[in-house]
Amino acid sequence: MARPERVGTTQSTVSYHGLRDWLDQVEKLGELQKVNGAHWDREMGAITQMLTETGKGKAPAILFDDVPGYPKGYRTLYGQFSTIKRVALTLGLPLEYEHKADIVKAYHHRMEDMKLLKPKTVKTGPIFDNVLEGDKVDVLKLPVPIHHQQDTHRYVGTADMCITKDPDAEWYNFGAYRCEVYDEKTIGCQITEGKHGRIHRDKYFERGQSAKFAIVCGQDPLLYLLSASPLPSGVSEYDFAGGIRGEPVEVVKGPFTGFPIPADAEIVIEGEAVPGQVRPEGPFGEWMGYYSDDVVPRPYLDVKTVMYRNDPILTCAPQHKPVDETGLLKGIAGAAEIWKALEACGLPEILGVWNHEGAPATRFTAIQIRQRYPGHARNVLHVAANCMAGAYNGKWTVVVDDDVDCSDMDQVLWAMGTRFDPMTDIDLIQKAWSSGRDPMFLPGNFNNRILIDACIPYNRKLKGEFPKVVEVPNDVRAQLKAKFPQVFKSQV
Numbered sequence: 001m002a003r004p005e006r007v008g009t010t011q012s013t014v015s016y017h018g019l020r021d022w023l024d025q026v027e028k029l030g031e032l033q034k035v036n037g038a039h040w041d042r043e044m045g046a047i048t049q050m051l052t053e054t055g056k057g058k059a060p061a062i063l064f065d066d067v068p069g070y071p072k073g074y075r076t077l078y079g080q081f082s083t084i085k086r087v088a089l090t091l092g093l094p095l096e097y098e099h100k101a102d103i104v105k106a107y108h109h110r111m112e113d114m115k116l117l118k119p120k121t122v123k124t125g126p127i128f129d130n131v132l133e134g135d136k137v138d139v140l141k142l143p144v145p146i147h148h149q150q151d152t153h154r155y156v157g158t159a160d161m162c163i164t165k166d167p168d169a170e171w172y173n174f175g176a177y178r179c180e181v182y183d184e185k186t187i188g189c190q191i192t193e194g195k196h197g198r199i200h201r202d203k204y205f206e207r208g209q210s211a212k213f214a215i216v217c218g219q220d221p222l223l224y225l226l227s228a229s230p231l232p233s234g235v236s237e238y239d240f241a242g243g244i245r246g247e248p249v250e251v252v253k254g255p256f257t258g259f260p261i262p263a264d265a266e267i268v269i270e271g272e273a274v275p276g277q278v279r280p281e282g283p284f285g286e287w288m289g290y291y292s293d294d295v296v297p298r299p300y301l302d303v304k305t306v307m308y309r310n311d312p313i314l315t316c317a318p319q320h321k322p323v324d325e326t327g328l329l330k331g332i333a334g335a336a337e338i339w340k341a342l343e344a345c346g347l348p349e350i351l352g353v354w355n356h357e358g359a360p361a362t363r364f365t366a367i368q369i370r371q372r373y374p375g376h377a378r379n380v381l382h383v384a385a386n387c388m389a390g391a392y393n394g395k396w397t398v399v400v401d402d403d404v405d406c407s408d409m410d411q412v413l414w415a416m417g418t419r420f421d422p423m424t425d426i427d428l429i430q431k432a433w434s435s436g437r438d439p440m441f442l443p444g445n446f447n448n449r450i451l452i453d454a455c456i457p458y459n460r461k462l463k464g465e466f467p468k469v470v471e472v473p474n475d476v477r478a479q480l481k482a483k484f485p486q487v488f489k490s491q492v
Contacts, residue, residue, distance in 0.1 A: 014092030014222070014245045018264040019313060022221050023077075026061050026086060029095075033060035039068050040076075040154070045147035045318040048078040052320070057328075057357070058083055063313075067143040073311035074143050080159060080221055080315065081329040090221045091244060101352040101368070101407035104335040108353075110244065111340060116235075117242030119249045125263025127252065132306040138184040139269060139306055142217075147318035148285035154181040155284060156217050156269070158326075159317035161227035161237075162189060163214040163259050164200040167207070172259060173197055174227035174237040176317075179215060179269075179301075180281050187269065188281045188300045189213060192435040193445060194392065196233060201299070205275040212257040213273065213301055218266025218313045223249070228326075229333035230389040256304040266315070267308045271301035286437045287330075287361060289321035296436075331355030334362045337389030345383050348372050353384075354407035362389070364396040368406035374458045381427065381451040391433050398452045401461075403469065415454040427451040 016022045026032045033051065038044045044064050052059040059082040065075045081087050084103055085095045093106045132138060144154040156179040165172050175197040180188035191198040204211035216223070222244060226237040238260065242248045251260035256270040278297040286292040319326050335353040342350050352368035355361055367380055377399040384390045385397045400406055400415045427450075434447035441447050460466045481488045 014090075016089070018220055019077075019218060019266060019315070022090070023061070023063065023313075025089060029085060029089070031060050031083060031086060033062045035062060035064050036066040037068070038064050040070075040143050040145040042146050042149055042151075044076060044078065044145050044316070045320075046149070048318060049320045052079060052082055052325070055082060061086065064143075070143045074314075075311070076143055076145060076314045076316055077159075077218075078316050078318065079325050080224065080317070081325040084328070084332075086221075087225070087328065087332055090225055099352070099405050099407055101335075101354040101405065104332055104339065104353055107332065107336045108339045111336065114243035114246075116239040117245075117248045118236070119238040119242060119251045119260055121260065122250050122252060122263050125250065125252050125265075126309045127261065127263060127265045127268055127307050129310045130308050131255065133255070133304070137303050137306055139181055139187060139303060140184045141306070142267060142308065142312065142314055144181050144314065145316060145318075147316065148291070148320070150291055151284055155179060155318075156181060156187060156215065156314075157317065158287075158319070159217075159224055159315040161216045161219055161223055162191075162197055163216065163257075163261065164197045164211065165257075165259060166200050167203050167209075169234070171234055172236055172238070173200060174223065176224070176228040178284055180284070182279060182300065185303050186279075186300055187215075187271065187303060188279065188298060189215070189273065190281055190284075190298055192392075192437070194433060201273060205273075205299075208275060210272040210274045212259070213271055214254050214257045214259045214261050215269040215271075215301075216262060216265050216267070217269065218309075218315045219262050220249070220264070223262060224315065225329060225333060228330055230337050230392070232388065254305070255307075265307075265309075266313045268305075269301075269303055270305040270307075271303040273299045273301050275299075285319055287319040287326045288363075288437055288439065289319070289360070290439050292437050292439070327355075327357035327360035330361035331357055334389045335365070338365065338367075338384050338387060341387035341389060342367070342380060342383055345379075347376075347380055347383060349376075349402075350380070351402055352406040356407075356409055356412075358409070359396070362392065362394050364398070365390060365394065366398045366400060366406035366412045368400050368402060368404060369455070370402040371455055371458055371461060376458070377453045377455045378427070381453060385429060385432075385449055385451055393434055393438055393447070394432065394449055395447070396450055396452070398454050401455045404454075412454070416452060419456050420452060420454045425453040427453075 062078045161174040173196040201211040250263040252263045280295045281298040283291045339353045349370035356364040429449040431446040434441045456466045
């Protein structure tokens with residue numbers, strides 16, 4: 001199978017250890033905004049949305065301190081992954097790219113080359129600085145915010161990693177789920193059908209057993225990134241993170257769950273969900289930019305332990321109208337998994353995959369290929385839309401030719417406008433995997449999908465019968481940039 005040219009290095013260059021070291025490096029990059037005095041009741045979420053809207057893909061990570069009602073040093077962090085540069089820093093990849101989709105290419109090849117490394121169990125770590133158990137349990141000792149104007153409760157997450165265990169295997173899964181704080185000893189944990197954490201919980205409930213959870217709210221950003229990634233069933237995010245880092249993640253044993261938890265985590269909440277115990281949950285501003293689900297009875301967690309470091313940092317990711325960090329984070333991670341699935345099916349000449357941030361996340365996937373046979377584009381469309389990474393809550397899947405940058409929406413729309421016939425180049429998928437987060441979901445939590453072949457018809461391409469594109473050749477571009485450097489200085 002022909003392979004696209006590699007971008008950057010595949011050797012791990014993750015240069016930080018833990019969230020605090022990561023923040024130091026983000027500050028050196030000039031991408032950290034510190035804000036003192038913002039209130040936990042809606043102010044922090046509103047400030048984040050406003051900075052993200054004006055940042056247009058360059059918004060800073062925002063660290064809030066001096067939160068009213070809490071000791072100085074009890075901080076909240078928003079917007080970790082609002083720029084490609086911070087995603088690249090987290091993955092140990094080059095920080096600069098000619099095209100946005102090149103980071104997906106680099107991450108995809110990193111995954112191909114790496115060896116999974118199991119976590120290393122250690123006896124203690126900073127997470128045990130403060131341990132609250134029994135009557136001392138109090139989640140609200142931490143500055144948990146109300147994120148959105150119409151949220152009615154405080155929420156932990158969704159920049160969290162909820163750890164669950166498969167009752168039938170020694171497999172721990174991470175998921176980034178929203179957790180409503182009802183009171184100091186009770187929190188929710190909303191998980192969509194089909195997600196690994198939901199499958200684990202339901203297995204316990206079906207056996208009449210309680211399901212244990214460890215919810216980490218302040219962790220190595222790499223672990224957060226992986227908790228929001230569509231990794232295959234049975235694959236440990238710990239092992240994956242170790243492979244990316246080139247060294248194992250250090251973990252300690254949770255006092256209630258017995259689960260492996262990051263030794264350098266900022267905050268960990270342990271609890272259990274009991275079959276049949278439900279409380280009203282919602283509403284919450286979700287990742288598609290809408291308030292979803294209204295108020296629905298859902299299982300909740302009885303909190304058993306609360307652990308946190310001295311001067312803890314609570315990580316948050318309130319979703320709002322795109323573009324926000326969720327679209328970029330899930331988009332890059334999901335695109336890399338879609339790429340892997342396409343190649344695993346033997347499909348050749350996959351040159352790029354990009355989930356467009358504005359859609360958001362996985363709602364508009366564009367794939368760049370070099371056509372090699374009749375039906376090549378159709379094969380790519382159906383695999384991309386039906387693999388695990390592309391199936392959940394997808395909407396649009398588009399395939400374009402090798403001369404179209406799949407991460408540039410203007411170019412994708414140009415291809416759709418000039419190489420696509422609505423009568424012959426559309427396939428539809430009905431009753432696909434969706435959720436209540438989709439404002440257009442159908443009864444039963446289904447949705448419908450559209451697949452668009454925006455490639456030059458293969459037979460016309462093969463015969464050279466399709467009109468030539470008006471463009472400036474690359475060699476001429478290079479000559480003009482060299483001759484007129486001042487004219488093109490902003491593009492260098």
